[in-house]
Amino acid sequence: MFDQKNPYLPYSVIIDDIVVETEDKSLKTFKLVIEDEGIRQNWNHTPGQFAMLSVPGKGEAAIGIASSPTEKGYLLFTVSRIGSLTTALHQLPKGARIGVRGPLGNGFPVNSEFKGKNIVVIAGGYAFTTLRATIVYLLAHRQDYGKITLIYGARTPGMLLYRNELKDWEQSGLVECHITVDREAPGWNGIVGFVPAVTERVAPAPENSVAVVCGPPIMIKFTMPALEKTGWKDEQIYLSLENRMKCGLGVCGHCNVGPVYVCKDGPVFTRARVKGLPVEF
Amino acid sequence: MKIRINDHQLIQWIQGLITKFQVFYPLQDANSGVVHIQKATGSLNSDAILKPVSGVPKTSIKTFFMPQPEVIARFSIAAQDAEAFVLKEPGTALQTQVLLNIRPCDARSVALNSMPYAEDPYFQKMLKRTVIIGRPCDETCSTCFCELVGGSPHGTEGMDLVILKTEDGLALEVLTQKGADFLKQNPCAESAGLQPTPQQQGGQELPIVAREMQKKDLLALYNASFWPQIAEACINCGACTFLCPTCYCFDIQDEVAGTKGVRLRYWDSCMFPLFTLHASGHNPRGQKVQRVRNRFMHKFKYFPDRFGPVSCVGCGRCVKDCPVNIDIREVISLMQAV
Amino acid sequence: MTVKHAELTQEIQRQAKELLASGEVAAFLGFSAGSLPMTTRPFVARTPQEAERLVWNSFCTVNLANYLPALLKSLEPPRSPKDPPPTGPLPKVGVLATGCWSRNIVVQIQENQVDRSRLVILGVPSRGMVDRKKVLAALQGKEVLEAQEDDHSLRLKGKWGETELSRWAVVRDNCQSCRHPNPVLFDRLLDAASERQAQAPFSQIEAIEAMSSDERWQWFQQAFASCIRCYACRNACPLCYCSTCFVDDNRPQWVGKALNAPDVLTFHILRAFHCAGRCTDCGACESVCPMGIKVRLLTQKLSKDILTLFGAEAGMDVSVPPPFTTYAPSDQNPFECDTCSSKGKKE
Ligand SMILES: Cc1cc2nc3c(=O)[nH]c(=O)nc-3n(C[C@H](O)[C@H](O)[C@H](O)COP(=O)(O)OP(=O)(O)OC[C@H]3O[C@@H](n4cnc5c(N)ncnc54)[C@H](O)[C@@H]3O)c2cc1C
Ligand code: SF4
Ligand code: SF4
Ligand code: SF4
Ligand code: SF4
Ligand code: SF4
Ligand code: FES
Numbered sequence: 001m002f003d004q005k006n007p008y009l010p011y012s013v014i015i016d017d018i019v020v021e022t023e024d025k026s027l028k029t030f031k032l033v034i035e036d037e038g039i040r041q042n043w044n045h046t047p048g049q050f051a052m053l054s055v056p057g058k059g060e061a062a063i064g065i066a067s068s069p070t071e072k073g074y075l076l077f078t079v080s081r082i083g084s085l086t087t088a089l090h091q092l093p094k095g096a097r098i099g100v101r102g103p104l105g106n107g108f109p110v111n112s113e114f115k116g117k118n119i120v121v122i123a124g125g126y127a128f129t130t131l132r133a134t135i136v137y138l139l140a141h142r143q144d145y146g147k148i149t150l151i152y153g154a155r156t157p158g159m160l161l162y163r164n165e166l167k168d169w170e171q172s173g174l175v176e177c178h179i180t181v182d183r184e185a186p187g188w189n190g191i192v193g194f195v196p197a198v199t200e201r202v203a204p205a206p207e208n209s210v211a212v213v214c215g216p217p218i219m220i221k222f223t224m225p226a227l228e229k230t231g232w233k234d235e236q237i238y239l240s241l242e243n244r245m246k247c248g249l250g251v252c253g254h255c256n257v258g259p260v261y262v263c264k265d266g267p268v269f270t271r272a273r274v275k276g277l278p279v280e281f
Numbered sequence: 282m283k284i285r286i287n288d289h290q291l292i293q294w295i296q297g298l299i300t301k302f303q304v305f306y307p308l309q310d311a312n313s314g315v316v317h318i319q320k321a322t323g324s325l326n327s328d329a330i331l332k333p334v335s336g337v338p339k340t341s342i343k344t345f346f347m348p349q350p351e352v353i354a355r356f357s358i359a360a361q362d363a364e365a366f367v368l369k370e371p372g373t374a375l376q377t378q379v380l381l382n383i384r385p386c387d388a389r390s391v392a393l394n395s396m397p398y399a400e401d402p403y404f405q406k407m408l409k410r411t412v413i414i415g416r417p418c419d420e421t422c423s424t425c426f427c428e429l430v431g432g433s434p435h436g437t438e439g440m441d442l443v444i445l446k447t448e449d450g451l452a453l454e455v456l457t458q459k460g461a462d463f464l465k466q467n468p469c470a471e472s473a474g475l476q477p478t479p480q481q482q483g484g485q486e487l488p489i490v491a492r493e494m495q496k497k498d499l500l501a502l503y504n505a506s507f508w509p510q511i512a513e514a515c516i517n518c519g520a521c522t523f524l525c526p527t528c529y530c531f532d533i534q535d536e537v538a539g540t541k542g543v544r545l546r547y548w549d550s551c552m553f554p555l556f557t558l559h560a561s562g563h564n565p566r567g568q569k570v571q572r573v574r575n576r577f578m579h580k581f582k583y584f585p586d587r588f589g590p591v592s593c594v595g596c597g598r599c600v601k602d603c604p605v606n607i608d609i610r611e612v613i614s615l616m617q618a619v
Numbered sequence: 620m621t622v623k624h625a626e627l628t629q630e631i632q633r634q635a636k637e638l639l640a641s642g643e644v645a646a647f648l649g650f651s652a653g654s655l656p657m658t659t660r661p662f663v664a665r666t667p668q669e670a671e672r673l674v675w676n677s678f679c680t681v682n683l684a685n686y687l688p689a690l691l692k693s694l695e696p697p698r699s700p701k702d703p704p705p706t707g708p709l710p711k712v713g714v715l716a717t718g719c720w721s722r723n724i725v726v727q728i729q730e731n732q733v734d735r736s737r738l739v740i741l742g743v744p745s746r747g748m749v750d751r752k753k754v755l756a757a758l759q760g761k762e763v764l765e766a767q768e769d770d771h772s773l774r775l776k777g778k779w780g781e782t783e784l785s786r787w788a789v790v791r792d793n794c795q796s797c798r799h800p801n802p803v804l805f806d807r808l809l810d811a812a813s814e815r816q817a818q819a820p821f822s823q824i825e826a827i828e829a830m831s832s833d834e835r836w837q838w839f840q841q842a843f844a845s846c847i848r849c850y851a852c853r854n855a856c857p858l859c860y861c862s863t864c865f866v867d868d869n870r871p872q873w874v875g876k877a878l879n880a881p882d883v884l885t886f887h888i889l890r891a892f893h894c895a896g897r898c899t900d901c902g903a904c905e906s907v908c909p910m911g912i913k914v915r916l917l918t919q920k921l922s923k924d925i926l927t928l929f930g931a932e933a934g935m936d937v938s939v940p941p942p943f944t945t946y947a948p949s950d951q952n953p954f955e956c957d958t959c960s961s962k963g964k965k966e
Contacts, residue, residue, distance in 0.1 A: 309759075309760055311759075312756060313752065313755065313756045313760075313911055314755045314756045314758060314759045314760025314761070315752075315755070315760065315911060316760065317845075334760060335762075336762070339909075339910070340847070349847075349877065349878045350876075350877030350878060350879070420778070422762055423655070423762060423764055424655070513661075513662075513663055514660050514661040514662065514686075516681075516685070516851065516854040516855050516907070517854055518849050518850050518851035518853075518854045518855070518907070519847070519848070519849035519850055519851070520847075520849040520851045520907075520909045523847045523848075523849045524847070524849075524909060532876065534875075534876055534877075536875055536877075545876075545877050547876055547877040547878065550849075553850075553867075555867050569689075600654070600655070601655070602909035604681060604851050604855060604906070604907030604909070605660055605661055605681055605907075606653035606654060606655065606658040606659065606660045607660075608653075608654040608655075610654075611654065
């Protein structure tokens with residue numbers, strides 16, 4: 001839990017910048033700056049953690065932190081407009097004040113299990129957000145990790161997030177990128193196909209490696225056999241679960257999957273752990 | 282430590298408490314025969330205090346620890362306000378509240394709820410402001426099963442003070458430091474200087490049912506064949522969970538009136554489909570049987586796995602008031618048999 | 620057990636067994652004995668053996684029609700929402716129906732919630748169901764450990780001793796004011812039709828109507844003050860089948876969610892209006908309320924108004940359209956509000 005006397009009170013933040021990420025305008029990245037300087041400077045989190053974004057009057061929603069802790073002074077959140085709070089957020093202008101409560105959850109074990117390993121990042125759709133945080137973090141500590149492979153797919157080229165950064169990563173050669181879209185599209189020269197098929201084709205080797213897989217349930221379902229075929233073990237595969245959340249602190253009861261609270265014990269779990277739980281996610 | 286008191290001294294003491302604090306006690310409604318927890322007023326019903334009706338009141342005391350609703354933050358949305366959209370502590374002054382004649386099961390529920398709420402500032406504040414004066418059960422009801430789940434009709438867990446019956450009258454026993462301090466400031470008869478009775482230290486032994494459930498395989502229990510039959514009659518209401526002293530789930534929402542807003546938390550129930558509904562429309566517990574199972578699994582498997590005891594004090598409220606007579610005692614035996 | 624109800628239990632078991640054994644129905648919806656005195660459980664028998672657990676007594680207060688849509692659906696072959704509806708005959712359900720429940724089934728048929736051809740309705744003329752809360756009140760809250768019913772009395776035992784109550788004195792308000800104890804829709808009738816007919820069916824409503832508007836406001840606030848918003852009343856009602864109830868909607872959010880009086884009262888008043896012209900006064904909502912709130916006084920007021928204004932009663936006849944889905948030139952329709960005396964537009 002983050003260090004604050006009252007974990008239910010968000011920090012006040014100002015929307016410093018807004019980037020429309022996708023062609024359908026359903027996804028925007030909000031750059032937020034914590035108003036209190038002390039809190040801003042002391043802020044730290046682990047890639048994979050999330051926060052509750054708060055629009056006073058509309059409520060809160062759990063959103064993964066898209067920025068890496070190595071990016072100092074601001075936080076990024078990429079938000080899909082889907083319901084009441086997210087719609088209200090999308091309507092806010094630059095300069096508006098909202099709240100952030102976090103960081104919450106466990107995050108990826110970038111400083112323990114991931115150290116010294118090859119990292120395979122597999123993402124579909126807008127679940128890519130915390131994986132952006134992860135990749136930026138890994139690149140900032142490049143020498144601590146082996147090869148970094150990214151397999152990332154979206155419906156269309158216009159639905160890919162963080163397109164400029166993808167280009168940078170690819171060109172730098174620091175990340176092996178396999179960016180794919182579901183169907184042929186004008187102006188797209190990259191890979192075409194679904195993430196599971198691409199995963200099977202590029203077949204990253206499981207030796208001394210970990211994989212982090214985030215995306216819609218259907219993508220995850222079909223990606224697993226692709227990894228199994230190449231010898232991946234459940235203990236090497238990390239998933240991030242997404243349940244309805246209210247408190248983010250393991251109290252309100254909303255997000256349980258069996259005895260586990262996704263908000264507190266997760267959202268990151270190994271596939272081995274998930275397999276031991278009821279299928280309630 | 283305890284002292285003898287007589288009826289008169291007890292009533293006088295409570296009369297005194299009423300002038301200083303909010304005092305609540307179970308009182309039977311003359312028309313319906315139903316016992317509700319009421320706020321004590323000047324016209325105190327001494328009989329109801331001296332000889333409380335056996336059994337538990339209709340609703341539990343959780344409302345004194347998790348008010349329904351509870352303001353957890355305030356904010357302004359006035360554009361010209363420099364602090365607009367900043368969420369602040371509600372800043373409500375909380376005075377001492379006294380809960381009188383609380384049965385062992387209800388008192389114990391506070392101790393159990395304190396486990397998940399160990400770091401919850403609101404709950405902790407409520408705990409601090411509340412003095413629980415317990416009353417053991419001389420007579421149990423047919424729906425009581427406190428002993429099965431680790432309590433006892435004479436248990437004192439969760440109480441600060443307890444009123445006991447002796448051969449020749451009453452006694453007042455101090456159980457916690459909070460109780461001792463309270464008595465020091467508000468003496469009853471010769472109570473000054475009473476120290477808490479030393480309580481059993483360290484881990485109280487878990488009831489058999491909790492240890493049994495901890496040992497059982499999670500998925501074997503989850504996939505047991507009896508869940509659909511149990512769920513068949515359930516109407517998925519909130520009666521069982523809202524009446525239950527150990528159900529503690531909540532929802533959070535903002536309400537705005539004019540330019541002033543509050544963030545509220547209020548009771549929620551895993552029996553409601555909305556509880557788990559994703560914004561996308563996907564619902565991990567979309568079926569009734571999944572929700573019914575979650576209630577029992579949470580109380581008798583998930584909670585023990587996390588905290589040790591089972592999340593049920595055997596008060597029998599859900600047994601009495603389930604509209605379709607889903608009897609948790611039967612479910613416990615089925616789960617034990619897995 | 621009363622002679623009548625014992626006989627009916629036998630008959631229900633016999634017919635249910637026969638229906639299940641012959642395969643005419645795949646499931647039979649009735650009641651089994653509860654674990655406490657004066658309780659029953661809605662129960663689905665799926666085999667002739669299970670049918671032996673069926674009971675019929677004065678404590679069958681939950682409306683079985685409420686379970687029909689889900690039960691029928693559960694017997695259909697599984698399919699995804701995009702698949703076409705199944706063709707050909709689907710498994711049937713046998714169900715018990717008193718006067719009010721049969722009227723609820725009529726409403727469900729009219730509103731396309733159940734398919735008449737998949738039901739085998741066993742009609743049971745109702746003798747009125749007992750209100751546990753009235754028994755508790757009569758005993759000043761003393762716990763009942765054993766209850767036996769005779770045709771006209773209830774014998775109750777507890778640690779405190781034993782007593783006998785007149786059965787009719789503790790029958791539910793809605794049953795006491797019932798004018799249609801006999802099923803209006805059935806395939807078989809299990810007993811001779813009942814003769815009872817309440818003389819003053821709306822006396823409770825008239826008493827409230829006689830109050831001044833201030834008194835009524837007081838009454839309304841008082842009557843719902845102890846509501847805990849458990850929604851048992853809504854969930855027990857066969858009319859409340861909306862997949863998203865207005866209280867659960869968040870875009871827009873019609874009512875606040877907490878226990879604040881305006882929100883609680885809004886919930887009740889709106890729910891009652893949603894049941895207008897459809898409610899059969901089965902009393903399930905009131906019976907299931909853990910707090911003893913007289914929920915059906917609101918719906919009964921609307922039933923009374925609809926009877927006076929349109930001469931209509933819900934669910935009496937499948938072929939008669941419900942009052943709010945049809946229009947007759949003779950309808951009272953002045954578009955005038957007698958409180959604010961504003962006149963609506965006259966076209
Ligand atoms: C760990 C985690 C990380 C996530 N990361 C991201 C991310 O990076 N980007 C992203 O776009 N999304 C993310 N999500 C999903 C995001 O949380 C939801 O899309 C968001 O909550 C939608 O909120 P809404 O208010 O717009 O939607 P709505 O459908 O309007 O409401 C959903 C929320 O509103 C409340 N609510 C809805 N209906 C009711 C009701 N009737 N009564 C009470 N409350 C109600 C609940 O709080 C519910 O959670 C993440 C979720 C989790 C759990
Ligand atoms: S009270 Fe009974 S019917 Fe209501 S949700 Fe609980 S178990 Fe189901
Ligand atoms: S589950 Fe039932 S018996 Fe147990 S504490 Fe809750 S209401 Fe009481
Ligand atoms: S049983 Fe359900 S409502 Fe009660 S505490 Fe457990 S999860 Fe929450
Ligand atoms: S509103 Fe009440 S009385 Fe009317 S049909 Fe529904 S449950 Fe029955
Ligand atoms: S059943 Fe009773 S307590 Fe529950 S919501 Fe209805 S009126 Fe309120
Ligand atoms: S969000 Fe409240 S317990 Fe997880």
